[in-house]
Structures are given as structure tokens and as C-alpha cells.
Amino acid sequence: MEILSVENLTKKYGKKVVLCNVSIKVSKGEIVGLVGPNGAGKTTFIKCITGLLRPEEGSIKLFGYDLFQNYGRVIKDIGLLLEPAFYDYLTALENLKILMIASNNYNLKKIQEVMEFVGLWEVRNKYITTFSFGMKQRLGLAQALMNDPQFLILDEPTVGLDPIGVNELKEKLVYLSKNKGVGILFSSHQLPDVEEICDKVILLREGVVLYDGIPKEAVKQKEYYLILSNKEFNKNIFEDEIINNYIDLRDNVLIVKKQGILNNILRKLYNQNIDILDIDIKRGSLLELFYMKGQ
């Protein structure tokens, strides 16, 4: 079942296009990572799909319904962690109680459940002024979970968490998606975390989707850089590989991009009396994709 379906979304701030023709889907039980360098448009995208901002163009469907035509109906099934903001002069428990009352859905048992889930029940009576940013993040997650959302949207939820907290959060997100069928979209700069738990990753750069697929495929395989002695040689011997984009030739550097053909390439070079001066092996990552692709 599709939880979120965004098509051709365009958002501008004044004349500046911040999101351009963005199309994204999130399914039930799926964890989708939203990554991209600073200013890529991640937060703006999250604000658009939660109705906090109105895009200029495009359609946003949540649970099959148009967001803006069915706002009251769909928004109650969404849990959002944007920037955790709470009343400093109230305790953690009082903050959640107030929020629950405001949403007309008061249930103390549920508050206890979510506070236990994020590990804050023991400190429920402490004032927010005494909370670290990481604790506020946890409370923000508790708030996002209070109404048993089918769709959880988290903007940089690992910020401020210590490594143990990050691991706990990842475990909880996997549990919610796989055991409760919650669809999760979370933006992060922590690429290893995204690669570890996400079923799908969306790479935004300057408001454009550069990649939408499984994280493992986003991690490029090894590339072999062969520095050749001869600049001039009969390039026809590599005609097939070049056509298939298995290799790339730049001056005297031959880049082998496909696994399993290295032997064949070396044999061809040997037969042409072309010496190899040096070999460099590179392994690309999502981070590299940020900067390489689209340039």
C-alpha cells in the first residue's frame, strides 16, 4: 500500500526554485532515507508533504488522498519530528499531556508507552530546561508516535544523540516499520545509518532527485584506474567495452567500471604492448554521489 505519493512537486521561495519536479513514493513498512547536502531541499520537502508549506506545482497524496483536500483526515495518521520544540517551564510528561489534550485524544497509558519506548519514562517529571538536545529529540520522537501514526516523518532525528542513542533509534525505526507496518521517511546526513536501515534512499541535490533506489546500488562498486604508458594506441580494441560503458578512457587513464572484466582488459593491453605504470582502486559511496553525479 502506498503511504506517500508525490508527483512533480515544485516549490519556490520567491523566485528561487528549491524543489524541482520531485516525485517520491513511500510504501507501508518501508524506511526511506532522504539525503543531500546542506540546502538540498530536504526540510522544505518535509514541510510540503505535511502541509506546512504549499508547493507551487505537483500532487501530494497521503494514504491515497490528496493532502490539501483531505488535510484533517490524513494529518492525524502522520507523526512528525521536525525541530523538537517544547515548553521549557513544564516537565516532559506535562508537555506530552498538553499536546495530547490539544489533539483531542488524551490517553495517559499511551503517553507512558511512548515515553518508555524512547527511554524517557524515568525522567518524565524533569523540566525541559534540564534536557539535553538529544533528550529533546527523544521526546520529539515520543510526541511523533503518540497518535500511532501510519507514517512517521523525521527530520535529522539522530542529531544530538550519542552513538548508543543512535543505535537504539535505528532499532526502534526498524521495529516500527517491520513489526507495525509504519512507513518512515527520515532525512539525515549520516550516510552509514541510512545505508544500514533504509529500504530505499532518495538523494536530493539543489532540489532535484539525483537518485531513488536501494542504498546498496547507490554505493558504486570498485573502479580500477589503470595509468597506461602509451597515450596513443588502437582504441578499437575496447570498442565493445566503451559502447557498453564498462570502461572510460581519459588520456592515458583507463577506468574499468564493470566488475569481472579486469582480466580481459589486462590481456588486451598486454597484447598491444601497452604497459601499466600504476593502478589505483576506488570505491564510490553515496557521499561521492552527492558531488560527482549531476556535475
Ligand SMILES: Nc1ncnc2c1ncn2[C@@H]1O[C@H](COP(=O)(O)OP(=O)(O)OP(=O)(O)O)[C@@H](O)[C@H]1O
Ligand atoms: N523560509 C525560507 N525563505 C527563503 N529561502 C529558504 C527558506 N527556507 C529555506 N530556504 C532555502 O531553501 C533551500 C533549501 O533549504 P532546506 O532547509 O529545505 O534544505 P535542507 O536540505 O533541509 O538543508 P540542511 O541539510 O542544511 O538542513 C536553501 O537554499 C535555503 O536557503
